[in-house]
Amino acid sequence: MNTRIDSQKAHIKLKESLMIIMLVAPALIIFTTFVVIPVIQAGYYSFFKWKGLGPLNDFRGIENFIRAFNHPVFITALMNNLKIVFLSLFLQLPTAFLLALLIGRKGFFGSMVFRGLYFFPYVLAEIVVGIIWKFIYDPQYGIPTFFARLIKGGDIQIGLLGNLDYAFTAIFIVIFWKYIGFHMILYIAGLQGVPKELEDAAVIDGANKFQVVLYVIIPSMWSAIIISVFLSVIGSFNVFDIVWAMGQGGPVHSTETLVTYLYNFGFKRFAFGYGSAIAIIIFFLCLIFNIFYQKYVVAEK
Amino acid sequence: MQKRLGVVFVLIISLLLVQGAFAGGQQEKGSDVQGDAVEFTWWTLTGGGGAEDPRINLREEIIADYIEEHPNVKIDHVPLENEAFKQKVQVAIQAGDPPDLFHSWGGGVMIEYAEAGMLTEITERVKNDFSNRIGMGALGVYGYDGKYYGVPYDMGAVGMWYNKAIFNEAGVEIPETWPELLDVVQKIDDAGYIPIALGAGDRWPAHFWWVYLAMRMGGQEAFNAAYSGSGSFADEPFVAAGEKLLELKALDPFQEGYLGADQNQQAALMGNGKAAMELMGQWAPPTQEANSDDGEGLGDDLGWFSFPSVPGGAGSLDDVMGGGNGYVVGKDAPEEAIDFLSFVLQKEYNQRMIKSDGIIPVVEGAEEALKGENMQKIANTVANADYFQLYYDQFLPPAVGETVKDAVVNLLAEQASPAEAAQMIQDSWEMEQ
Structure with a gap:
């Protein structure tokens, strides 16, 4: 009798684990084939000088990595990425949060219209956004030129994308514009999870509006903020399309990001070993951030 | 149960086999006689x-x-x-x-x-x-x-495409030498037009200028010497090419924001009659037409002449890129x-x-x-x-070609001197050897 129950239990257990294997297997196989294996391959290539043709036989150790960190353009690209991270976290996300507070609650006339307007750029493909903004910044017909002529008159032309001092700012404005709606929507979703009673209770206790936001609303929607920060940082490290469409990292590499750098100095120059080393650096930057974030921010919650 | 486990294995194995078959198919293709x-x-x-x-x-x-x-x-x-x-x-x-x-x-x-x-x-x-x-x-x-x-x-x-109407208005003739070109640029500027359209954001249109100057300064010998290793891309003709380009740049001949412009913007300036000249390949007329406001370009007003010769240079007017x-x-x-x-x-x-x-x-x-x-x-x-x-960017190994384009844009953006730009190219050339 007992043995029969045991065998039945074992049977169910086996059934369950088989179920798990079958459900996980497709995703696991795809993930391994298209993510894990290529990452390992890139890691291997990164130790070679290799043109992408012929055999891998020119082993160079960590030379590619040393070369990257000694290359001023790579440092520019890295710094640009860090600038994008910094500006996103301290400029874009707070602005998105303010917008969410302004139009996130029902009852405000037109809030749906504004939500739609702010979210709209996110719907557009990045490459399309880049091309549209290239027109907007056009020195002959663009909007900056139009306003400069309106204010100062005469035949002034403003070529922001061709100017080493302003090209990065001009591109960051586009990134800001493109993703602010996305973070706003995340915050609006978070806001809707904040119980109205809590806010009312805080107000009764004498909290002012600022205190309500700081002590009630923000803690209650912490998970939305955690996700938004995470996506923003990882996204900032992977910026490519917009920068590419607007100037391929130029002028003179001043708007290069890590990924455009990888394309310009890996693919375009047939330097696949070196390109792999750059890819590995980007991978580890994201991985380190991820581990740190999971451990100290997400787990903290 | 055993049976189902078996099914899964069969599925996995057949998947691997199918994959193998694809890989095999690739290799067997080709000329089968x-x-x-x-x-x-x-x-x-x-x-x-x-x-x-x-x-x-x-x-x-x-x-x-x-x-x-x-x-x-x-x-x-x-x-x-x-x-x-x-x-x-x-x-x-x-x-x-x-x-x-x-x-x-x-x-x-x-x-x-x-x-x-x-x-x-x-x-x-x-x-x-x-x-x-x-x-x-x-x-x-x-x-x-x-x-x-x-x-x-x-x-x-690649040669100079020019707008005949603007040349007439400014009262200038086709320049045959570099000093004449500089003079033409000045006069067209005075007449209120953009002397030269340039899409330096794409880099290769800019590299045409430097390569032609290097050819006019050094001729085939300088290039062959650098290419064979008996000379160098940092040699005098290549540095002089940069210096000549800066002579031109000093006149401010290009449109505003040219460092960020692409080839289509360059073509649009020509096609719309805003700029007087561009240095471009044989495909320029259709590109100008496609990028002009009326879709028709300059028509008969568009003319062509060879890149001017440079006095004192070893190259000839007949050398062509x-x-x-x-x-x-x-x-x-x-x-x-x-x-x-x-x-x-x-x-x-x-x-x-x-x-x-x-x-x-x-x-x-x-x-x-x-x-x-x-x-x-x-x-x-x-x-x-x-x-x-x-064109250098096609002729040289890809890594060097890219560096030539970078070097020329660096030069135009005043991020490198003519000697530094030439040295950049030589360094990248040596790395490929």
């Missing part, structure tokens, strides 16, 4: 015009004509859009399985393929057959070290593929490509069919060139 029947692949570029693409139609017709004479041959024609082609051919080469006959721009990329053993050398055929119809200057783009791997069907020149399109032969190509290539390059087809592809033909006599004075001039310039230099 069956008695007299021969089959080979031909990858060509399309104009991206969809189903009724005149380029595809012409090539299908050529194939039909050839097969009529050679019924044992089967040609697998694969027309591809430009970017798709570049990716697909890269993958095929990496897999060690190049197509038998495929499009190429010659120069550095072709040399990379040849050195990886992916191409068939056709030097004998070039010397005994193709050179009877096609000039050695144009053929040279498809060879190096005396070995040839392909043949061009199109070869044009240019490039074009052609086909190279893959490593496993059957003899018939080379024979077919010879068939493609006959006068009649080459003439018809003028219309379908917008080319400057290379086959002797085909240039008669060229319409318009500008195109005739370009064809004559190419035919009369003693020294024909393929």
